[in-house]
Amino acid sequence: MTTPIPGASSTGVVSVTEPALALPARAPAGLIRRMLPMIVLYGGRIGVAGLGLVVLPWFSRLMPSQTFGLVTTILSLQSLVVVLDLGLSVTLARELPILADGHTLLRRSENTLLRLHLVATGVAIILSFMGILPVSPTLTGLIGVSLLLVVWQNILVVSFIGRQRFVTATVSQFLSLLARQVASLSLVAMISTGLEAFVLGQIGGGAIVLIISRLGFFRATSRQDRMSGPPSECADAPTPSTALNLPMMLYTAAGAMALQLDKPLISALSSPARTGSYFLASMLSLVPITFLATPVSQFVQPKLIAALAREQTDDAARWIGRLTVAIAVLAVLPGLALALFAEAIVGLWLHGSPTQVDIGHYVALLAPGAAIGAMGLVPAIVLIGRRDYRAMAVMSCGLTTAILLVVILLARQGNIAGICMAYACYHALSAILLWCRAWWLEPAFARSLAIWAQTANDTSQSGPTV
Numbered sequence: 001m002t003t004p005i006p007g008a009s010s011t012g013v014v015s016v017t018e019p020a021l022a023l024p025a026r027a028p029a030g031l032i033r034r035m036l037p038m039i040v041l042y043g044g045r046i047g048v049a050g051l052g053l054v055v056l057p058w059f060s061r062l063m064p065s066q067t068f069g070l071v072t073t074i075l076s077l078q079s080l081v082v083v084l085d086l087g088l089s090v091t092l093a094r095e096l097p098i099l100a101d102g103h104t105l106l107r108r109s110e111n112t113l114l115r116l117h118l119v120a121t122g123v124a125i126i127l128s129f130m131g132i133l134p135v136s137p138t139l140t141g142l143i144g145v146s147l148l149l150v151v152w153q154n155i156l157v158v159s160f161i162g163r164q165r166f167v168t169a170t171v172s173q174f175l176s177l178l179a180r181q182v183a184s185l186s187l188v189a190m191i192s193t194g195l196e197a198f199v200l201g202q203i204g205g206g207a208i209v210l211i212i213s214r215l216g217f218f219r220a221t222s223r224q225d226r227m228s229g230p231p232s233e234c235a236d237a238p239t240p241s242t243a244l245n246l247p248m249m250l251y252t253a254a255g256a257m258a259l260q261l262d263k264p265l266i267s268a269l270s271s272p273a274r275t276g277s278y279f280l281a282s283m284l285s286l287v288p289i290t291f292l293a294t295p296v297s298q299f300v301q302p303k304l305i306a307a308l309a310r311e312q313t314d315d316a317a318r319w320i321g322r323l324t325v326a327i328a329v330l331a332v333l334p335g336l337a338l339a340l341f342a343e344a345i346v347g348l349w350l351h352g353s354p355t356q357v358d359i360g361h362y363v364a365l366l367a368p369g370a371a372i373g374a375m376g377l378v379p380a381i382v383l384i385g386r387r388d389y390r391a392m393a394v395m396s397c398g399l400t401t402a403i404l405l406v407v408i409l410l411a412r413q414g415n416i417a418g419i420c421m422a423y424a425c426y427h428a429l430s431a432i433l434l435w436c437r438a439w440w441l442e443p444a445f446a447r448s449l450a451i452w453a454q455t456a457n458d459t460s461q462s463g464p465t466v
Contacts, residue, residue, distance in 0.1 A: 048174055048291065051181060052283060053349060055185060056283070057349075057350060059184075060280075062185075062189060064193065067194065074146075076261075076263035077260065078147060079256075079259065080257065080259075081147045081151050082256075088112060089158045092105065092155060106159050106217070113148070113151060113155065117147065121145070128140040135195070146202040149206035153206060153213060156214055157172055159217055161298055161301075161302070164302060166299070172216070176205075176206060176210070180206050181205070184201030186201065248393070250397055251393040251396045254393065254396040254397045258399065261407075262278075274416060277359050277416070278362060280350070280355075280359050281358075281359045281363045284338070284363050285367045286370050288335035288367075288374055289370055289427075292374075293327045294377070296323065296327065297327070297377045304319040304320065305381070309385070313443050316442075320445065323381075327375060332372065335368070335372075335374065336367070336368060339364050339367035342360045342364040342367060343361075346360035369423065373426075375431045375435070376435070378435075379439075380434055382441075383441070391441075395437070402426075403422060403426045406422045410422065
């Protein structure tokens with residue numbers, strides 16, 4: 001299941017109690033300032049997508065197919081551990097918009113993260129010494145460090161968004177990816193095409209941006225709290241001692257494994273060379289949900305969570321309606337168009353590549369389900385706001401078990417197209433289950449027809465309102 005990355009508001013402090021549900025008539029300068037966070041979020045996402053679409057083909061040309069397959073496996077592991085973080089990012093996303101003391105919660109999250117990765121890296125090194133892992137103990141340790149830096153950077157980005165520092169979060173996220181990829185590409189192009197050069201570049205680029213981001217978070221949010229107070233003072237606001245709970249960890253872990261373990265499984269059970277084609281197809285197919293739907297959900301999430309925390313059902317209903325329409329227009333329709341014109345789009349992207357025909361076929365199979373899956377971001381935010389982690393964990397674990405069993409079966413047969421069709425069904429089904437649960441749990445969903453009608457009326461009167 002897809003976990004939404006938290007969202008927030010502007011370069012300055014925007015109180016989460018502000019309704020801000022429709023854009024009133026303002027001077028153009030005021031309108032631009034109001035929309036700047038959304039523009040920056042989309043600019044950052046487009047930059048991230050463009051960087052990946054440009055850099056990965058270069059890696060595939062410079063490196064042997066087997067080595068590039070291992071690189072895509074590491075990139076998949078990076079995406080996996082970002083979500084497989086004991087629910088730290090979900091906790092920060094849920095609590096920072098309404099929590100007075102965010103610094104203490106972030107420090108506790110960092111300590112938990114360091115202990116987790118120390119243990120995991122130690123176990124991986126032992127497995128490498130035993131010959132179970134196909135890389136040396138030294139390289140295993142370096143990969144562990146690179147994964148730690150990626151997860152640490154992510155929780156800082158989540159923390160910036162939770163404090164409604166949208167612009168800073170976007171810049172930090174993009175610069176981290178840019179530094180890692182440029183450093184790795186430079187080492188691979190100029191020094192060695194081996195896996196060690198790629199990993200060292202990931203570590204060097206990631207460490208620099210991480211240090212700057214962490215210093216920037218504590219400095220910026222300390223000044224923000226002194227000037228404007230905490231984002232919210234809810235009577236029932238949680239304390240920094242809020243404990244991670246098992247359902248939340250299961251939910252995030254299962255979703256991460258479903259979305260990222262497919263590449264390592266294909267690499268192990270089929271071949272690393274075939275993993276590269278599947279990885280590129282999967283990345284392109286998920287562009288609508290990761291780079292078009294996520295920014296708008298980031299923008300809405302803190303406001304929607306704050307409305308739910310205060311039992312402001314009408315405000316929550318309006319945010320839900322507008323977010324639903326926005327994702328349908330910005331992600332679902334482009335995703336369906338990507339599926340229809342997959343062969344032509346992949347041909348322009350990978351012109352001359354011997355694998356472009358296969359990749360185009362995979363994209364055509366994956367993209368429709370991924371487009372429908374983008375709609376799952378709406379109920380997922382609501383269920384996180386209601387802390388309905390138990391139900392989310394049950395759904396996520398069930399779907400993950402089913403999809404990974406299918407992947408294992410089909411990977412043994414070398415049926416990559418079948419895996420693509422299975423994941424299309426997975427994305428669509430996960431969105432349907434989340435909507436059913438949110439509709440049953442949250443009163444705002446029970447009035448969905450009124451929400452859509454109100455959204456359409458507001459849009460016709462004042463233009464885009466998210």
